[in-house]
Amino acid sequence: MELTTPGVATLRRDPDQRALGDAETADAALAASGDGRAFERLYRAHVARVHSLVRRMVGPDHADDIAQDVFVRAWTKLATFRGDAAFGTWLHRLAVNVILARRTTLGTERGRYDDSADILDGVAGRPAAPELSMDFEEAIGWLPDGARRVFVLHDIEGYRHEEIADMLGIVPGTSKSQLHHARMALRRHLER
Amino acid sequence: MKDQWTDRLSEYLDDELAPPERTALEAHLAVCEGCRTTLDELRRVVTNARALDDRPPTADLWPAVAARIGLSSRARPVVRRFSFTVPQLAAASVVLALLSGGAAWLIVGRGTAPTPPVVTSGPAPALLNASAYPGDARFDAQVADLERALARGRGRLDTATVRVIERNLRIIDRAIRSAQSALAADPANSYLNLHLAQEMRRKLELLRQAATLAGARS
Numbered sequence: 454m455e456l457t458t459p460g461v462a463t464l465r466r467d468p469d470q471r472a473l474g475d476a477e478t479a480d481a482a483l484a485a486s487g488d489g490r491a492f493e494r495l496y497r498a499h500v501a502r503v504h505s506l507v508r509r510m511v512g513p514d515h516a517d518d519i520a521q522d523v524f525v526r527a528w529t530k531l532a533t534f535r536g537d538a539a540f541g542t543w544l545h546r547l548a549v550n551v552i553l554a555r556r557t558t559l560g561t562e563r564g565r566y567d568d569s570a571d572i573l574d575g576v577a578g579r580p581a582a583p584e585l586s587m588d589f590e591e592a593i594g595w596l597p598d599g600a601r602r603v604f605v606l607h608d609i610e611g612y613r614h615e616e617i618a619d620m621l622g623i624v625p626g627t628s629k630s631q632l633h634h635a636r637m638a639l640r641r642h643l644e645r
Numbered sequence: 646m647k648d649q650w651t652d653r654l655s656e657y658l659d660d661e662l663a664p665p666e667r668t669a670l671e672a673h674l675a676v677c678e679g680c681r682t683t684l685d686e687l688r689r690v691v692t693n694a695r696a697l698d699d700r701p702p703t704a705d706l707w708p709a710v711a712a713r714i715g716l717s718s719r720a721r722p723v724v725r726r727f728s729f730t731v732p733q734l735a736a737a738s739v740v741l742a743l744l745s746g747g748a749a750w751l752i753v754g755r756g757t758a759p760t761p762p763v764v765t766s767g768p769a770p771a772l773l774n775a776s777a778y779p780g781d782a783r784f785d786a787q788v789a790d791l792e793r794a795l796a797r798g799r800g801r802l803d804t805a806t807v808r809v810i811e812r813n814l815r816i817i818d819r820a821i822r823s824a825q826s827a828l829a830a831d832p833a834n835s836y837l838n839l840h841l842a843q844e845m846r847r848k849l850e851l852l853r854q855a856a857t858l859a860g861a862r863s
Contacts, residue, residue: 489716505699608694633655
């Protein structure tokens with residue numbers, strides 16, 4: 454069975470991953486029928502990835518709450534998982550949807566996507582003293598909302614600009630521009 | 646230092662420039678040390694991003710998740726306050742089976758004619774697993790119908806799909822047998838009754854999906 458979705462790098466699966474995927478598909482079926490142990494196994498397998506995605510997308514303050522929301526939503530939506538793709542892929546896309554739905558209620562949206570080069574100055578200027586010692590992961594958190602989301606979805610999660618544009622309600626050109634701005638800002642936090 | 650090409654470096658890195666632009670940018674890179682340095686830094690940013698490790702939350706979120714979805718933190722299935730008898734649950738399963746089987750039957754295009762005799766050549770397909778456990782006769786009949794529908798379309802499924810289906814059917818059959826054994830010792834146990842019904846329903850649903858998939862490939 455072919456289990457690929459264009460543009461999502463995380464879907465490339467070797468034989469070991471395929472075996473794992475089969476086991477997770479079985480666990481998903483068990484969980485869909487009410488088996489809490491099977492769902493806990495899925496939770497244990499994916500919580501680090503989901504939590505990291507949430508933390509990078511919205512910051513650490515609400516990461517626990519939103520990660521919980523993701524798994525609660527997954528539990529209620531398990532019946533819609535048909536095994537056409539890996540469970541992790543299905544969960545990941547669901548997580549992105551939960552995160553994007555929560556961003557407005559959290560008030561994290563600081564305005565429209567800023568397509569100007571000024572964001573570079575903002576990123577460089579925010580962390581006064583810690584800037585040089587800030588690690589790469591922490592620096593991602595200091596990016597403006599729009600640039601951070603595009604960077605996380607493209608460079609970390611492997612989505613294509615067209616997919617990101619669709620998810621965020623922007624045009625692909627804006628996604629490319631935001632990505633470039635994010636990368637330019639993060640250059641300053643590379644290890645010397 | 647920034648020039649007209651600086652803002653195109655990410656697109657160049659991602660191989661998203663049109664051939665003429667790519668050629669022009671490469672010509673520029675040959676003479677611009679600043680852009681070469683910036684390009685190298687952008688490349689390192691991408692490398693760093695792809696190498697980031699996922700970290701779990703500092704506190705275990707499972708107890709809160711389990712509570713929100715109605716499970717205990719040890720993830721035991723909810724024990725309902727009501728109980729069903731096995732015949733009641735089997736009857737409910739048969740209703741679902743009729744609906745599921747009927748849908749599969751229609752999808753595979755067999756619903757307009759009387760059931761034809763099953764003609765097979767060689768050994769029975771491995772997916773056929775009727776009477777893997779004793780149960781309600783009508784339930785068994787629905788399982789058998791779905792298995793026959795699946796057997797007819799089995800050749801259209803790839804071997805990996807068949808392996809997954811067979812593996813999952815074995816898992817479900819084991820769960821059904823375990824539930825039946827436990828119920829023999831504790832017939833009034835509501836959890837076991839519910840669990841058995843869920844497993845029976847799950848088997849019918851898996852067979853229905855597999856038969857539908859096999860039919861859809863025709």
